[in-house]
Amino acid sequence: xxEVLAIEVEGLVKTFGGLRAVAEVDLRVPPRSIYGxxxxxxxxxxxxxxxxxxxxxxxxxxxxxxxxxxxxxxPYRIAREGVARTYQNxxxxxxxxxxxxxxTGAYHRRRSTILGAxxxxxxxxxxxxxxxxxxxxxxxxVGITASPGAxxxxxxxxxxxxxxxxxxxxxxxxxxxxxxxxxGMNDAESRQVGxxxxxxxxxxxxxxxxxxxxxxxxxxxxxxxxMNSGAVLAVGTLAACLxxxxxxxxxxxxRSDARRIETLRRxxxx
Ligand SMILES: Nc1ncnc2c1ncn2[C@@H]1O[C@H](COP(=O)(O)OP(=O)(O)OP(=O)(O)O)[C@@H](O)[C@H]1O
Numbered sequence: 001x002x003e004v005l006a007i008e009v010e011g012l013v014k015t016f017g018g019l020r021a022v023a024e025v026d027l028r029v030p031p032r033s034i035y036g037x038x039x040x041x042x043x044x045x046x047x048x049x050x051x052x053x054x055x056x057x058x059x060x061x062x063x064x065x066x067x068x069x070x071x072x073x074x075p076y077r078i079a080r081e082g083v084a085r086t087y088q089n090x091x092x093x094x095x096x097x098x099x100x101x102x103x104t105g106a107y108h109r110r111r112s113t114i115l116g117a118x119x120x121x122x123x124x125x126x127x128x129x130x131x132x133x134x135x136x137x138x139x140x141x142v143g144i145t146a147s148p149g150a151x152x153x154x155x156x157x158x159x160x161x162x163x164x165x166x167x168x169x170x171x172x173x174x175x176x177x178x179x180x181x182x183x184g185m186n187d188a189e190s191r192q193v194g195x196x197x198x199x200x201x202x203x204x205x206x207x208x209x210x211x212x213x214x215x216x217x218x219x220x221x222x223x224x225x226x227m228n229s230g231a232v233l234a235v236g237t238l239a240a241c242l243x244x245x246x247x248x249x250x251x252x253x254x255r256s257d258a259r260r261i262e263t264l265r266r267x268x269x270x
Pocket of ligand 1: 016019045088
């Protein structure tokens with residue numbers, strides 16, 4: 001029997017008013033893979049991630065996470081199934097330190113009760129210390145250069161993105177959905193994120209990333225799905241997808257821009 005997929009999406013549909021943002025999308029993400037969700041602006045990628053993570057309800061379609069149906073469940077229930085995510089537009093809480101922000105990611109796994117928190121019982125104190133230690137380890141692991149005590153909102157753009165990743169990892173997910181994790185990062189910073197993803201995959205995580213940096217996708221993604229206008233255009237390795245004329249047209253326009261394609265090929269060759 002074949003292995004259960006980490007994420008399986010069948011016939012996903014989402015409309016906003018008259019706009020079909022997601023039109024009959026299928027997605028098959030193998031466990032322990034780094035999977036790219038690609039496509040030009042407005043293709044429907046973020047909407048798919050919003051639906052998988054429960055932030056939007058689909059109009060139609062089936063979603064399974066490690067074989068369990070999750071479509072229609074609220075975000076906190078989907079988080080309990082082991083799905084965490086980051087956002088395209090960084091969402092940090094004003095006035096919170098890096099350490100506090102990362103620690104919030106562990107919230108839904110905590111065992112203590114509200115009464116325990118109010119009374120600050122020994123179990124509560126021990127759990128808080130465990131969460132803080134774990135958050136510190138994650139801050140180091142994702143390569144945040146700022147102090148854990150710094151206000152998260154004052155960090156550089158790259159560090160803010162890393163805080164988001166660390167916060168998502170604090171939930172100890174089995175599947176991590178990353179919406180443009182390297183946006184605004186330079187090549188070295190992006191590669192560092194790529195290396196982090198490799199390390200996470202080696203530990204058994206499944207990573208799904210929306211990513212526009214083709215060099216990164218080529219180097220780190222095992223497989224990709226390319227979307228355009230809400231539909232799936234191609235599935236496979238990036239190289240195979242880029243051979244498809246409709247994928248090239250979606251990215252570069254009808255009069256296929258040979259120079260841009262050549263630039264991309266050169267980038268892939270490194
Ligand atoms: N809440 C919403 N209400 C109305 N329209 C929306 C909403 N969210 C997304 N859309 C529209 O749905 C389409 C798909 O958007 P989506 O953000 O999923 O695309 P994307 O592939 O992630 O694009 P980008 O790379 O620019 O983030 C777009 O036309 C967008 O304007």
